[in-house]
Amino acid sequence: MMAQSYLLQNAQRKHPPVETALFDLFKIGPGPSSSHTIGPMKAGADFAKCCAELPQATLSQATCVHVTLFGSLSATGSGHGTDVAVLAGLLGNTPENCPPTLLPNLKKTPSSRHKMCLGNYEIPVGLADIEFGPLQHSAPYSNTLHIALSDASGKSLFDKEYYSVGGGFLQWKGWTPPERGKPVHPYGTMRELSARLQETGLALHELILENEMAITGMGRPAIYEQLESIMDAMYDSVRRGLAASGRLPGTLGVWRKAGGLWERAKSHSLPIGKGMCLLNAYAFAVAEENAAGGVIVTAPTCGAAGVMPALLYAMRNDLNVGERALREGLLASAAVGMLAKHNAGIAGAEVGCQGEIGVASAMAAAMLAHARGYTADVVENAAEIALEHHLGLTCDPVGGYVQIPCIERNAMGAIKAGNAVLLATSEENGQHLVSLDAAIMAMGEIGREMNVKFKETSKGGLAVSMVEC
Ligand code: SF4
Structure with a gap:
């Protein structure tokens, strides 16, 4: 009952349409933040x-x-x-x-x-x-x-x-949004996006693509080409991170661990251990590259840049998912990132780490579920589960470096994304009670109420306790 009245309230709110462009969300650039x-x-x-x-x-x-x-x-x-x-x-x-x-x-x-x-x-x-x-x-x-x-x-x-x-x-100061086209399929919430999908009969990735063309004026080939660049930059950041060794810059003396995790994955006897070890290695690889100031892709941020590539790299290299399905999964994941940005926030300084690792995990879950051919409902549920179990996560980088807890958090976000897809794909129709909109609204409320010391200031949480203990 409680869930139903919450959804009802959510449905009655007016939401302006999402007008974020795909490549505003996915940007290639140097880390760490x-x-x-x-x-x-x-x-x-x-x-x-x-x-x-x-x-x-x-x-x-x-x-x-x-x-x-x-x-x-x-x-x-x-x-x-x-x-x-x-x-x-x-x-x-x-x-x-x-x-x-x-x-x-x-x-x-x-x-x-x-x-x-x-x-x-x-x-x-x-x-x-x-x-x-x-x-x-x-x-x-x-x-x-x-x-x-x-x-x-x-x-x-x-x-x-x-x-x-x-x-x-x-x-x-005085900024006004750039003049752009309007989305042809306007939506401000997941509920509205689901309605547009039903009205048009479009697949989720197609709807995002048609909106992108309308907003930016780019043609389909140009968007595909840029998506390829984004995916290549993600793969490159995994490969560079796996090959690197030594300590990361800064005073914490953090060792790079991606290469060791990868070696361990190769010899793991249990399939579940091997799979988790691979995801950990890939997420560490990119998060360590980010911490070192290397070039990564914001997905949706630098701090959380390891989550999406970990899943993408594993899907391509370990699960043999084809390039087209990967591209479509990436497009589907963007819907989740845009909704989170639109209705809550994706910056640690604004809503805590739930907006970075939590949203990245939700995007990665959506990407995996969509690329594997599940319906938009299942994609939404997978994203919701991944986000729900990051709610309340604070941003407390030790010493102001995007290293502790950030690097391990990327690995945890990637593993949770995989598990969220497992859970969402195990449900029967109608069994899933929490909407993605509800999880995003909760994230926004928690972020607004969160004490500022837990929002990327290094004045609370692990950033203090690790130094004092
Ligand atoms: S703890 Fe803060 S800086 Fe680190 S990944 Fe999370 S939001 Fe980013």
């Missing part, structure tokens, strides 16, 4: 671009740039590489074109001065120009950064306040 690395790098790059368009008379007076990081960007920005990411952006790099070694190299030479290009002018810039500001502030988003271009007297010539709103999405 989409909100703390990719978003800030985009901010730096946008600021450099805006400055270059200022009048020559203004640019001729410019002598310095100053960046202030607020909220969670300040609290964990050092461990997350936010400062080097903004600097790389100011130097004209974007997440898509950033050389893999650039961020670690900038970090190695903290006192170096670099040249920021302002059209015909250049000014010096370095990590010393980036200030870690207060945790508490009055801007509308926790992950806020302010960048100012000044003259020799310190007078501001141009400034901009940016918000890194999670998953590598960037907004700024």
Whole structure:
């Protein structure tokens, strides 16, 4: 009864349609954090671009740039590489074109001065120009950064306040959503999406594809091509992580374990042990690459970047799922990520780790279930189960590094995704009582009520207890 009245309330709410594009969700870029690395790098790059368009008379007076990081960007920005990411952006790099070694190299030479290009002018810039500001502030988003271009007297010539709103999405003061097409099959909830599927008779991946074409204006071949790039980047990140060894950067001294897990998987005598060991190895491989600042795909974030590739790689290499089914599964998974972003949030700083690993696990479950040919109802149930059992998960990265608990959490998220599909595919029609909408609504409520110290500040949870015990 309780579940039914909850669903009824949910059904009666009005929901604006999801207008997130596929490649807003899946982005290739450097780790370790989409909100703390990719978003800030985009901010730096946008600021450099805006400055270059200022009048020559203004640019001729410019002598310095100053960046202030607020909220969670300040609290964990050092461990997350936010400062080097903004600097790389100011130097004209974007997440898509950033050389893999650039961020670690900038970090190695903290006192170096670099040249920021302002059209015909250049000014010096370095990590010393980036200030870690207060945790508490009055801007509308926790992950806020302010960048100012000044003259020799310190007078501001141009400034901009940016918000890194999670998953590598960037907004700024006065931001308005870009002009885009409207989805041809509008939906704001899973319930509405299910209704559109029934009305149109489309498969879930086809509906997502048709919406993507309408929103972005891209044709089917271009979308397929970009999806292939995303999948290739995911496979590459698994392979690089499996081949790497040694300790991860930072003061925690965390050892890479993916290669060892993979070796263990090869000799495991029990099929269940082998399967779990493989998923663990693949998830560790990408999460470790992410922690090292390597190139990964946000799915939906950098911190949770290991979950989806773990399943994808296992499906392709160990379960022999074909490329077409994998691509369709990836499209189906995007619906889950978009709904979570739309109705709750996907940033650790906003809703805790439930929005990162929890949503990644739900997306991976949807991908696996869809690729294996199950109905949209089963796909929804699998995603719901995976998300439900991450509700309440806090974001408490030790020392501000995306390593502990993040790397193991990716493996746990991947294993839970597999189990969620097993559970969902074992149910009879009508037996599943919790909707994906209900799980997402619960995540949003828990995220809003969650104490800020558990939202990517490293001021609570394991980030404190591990240091103190
Ligand atoms: S604890 Fe979770 S949400 Fe927080 S940084 Fe790690 S992976 Fe991201």
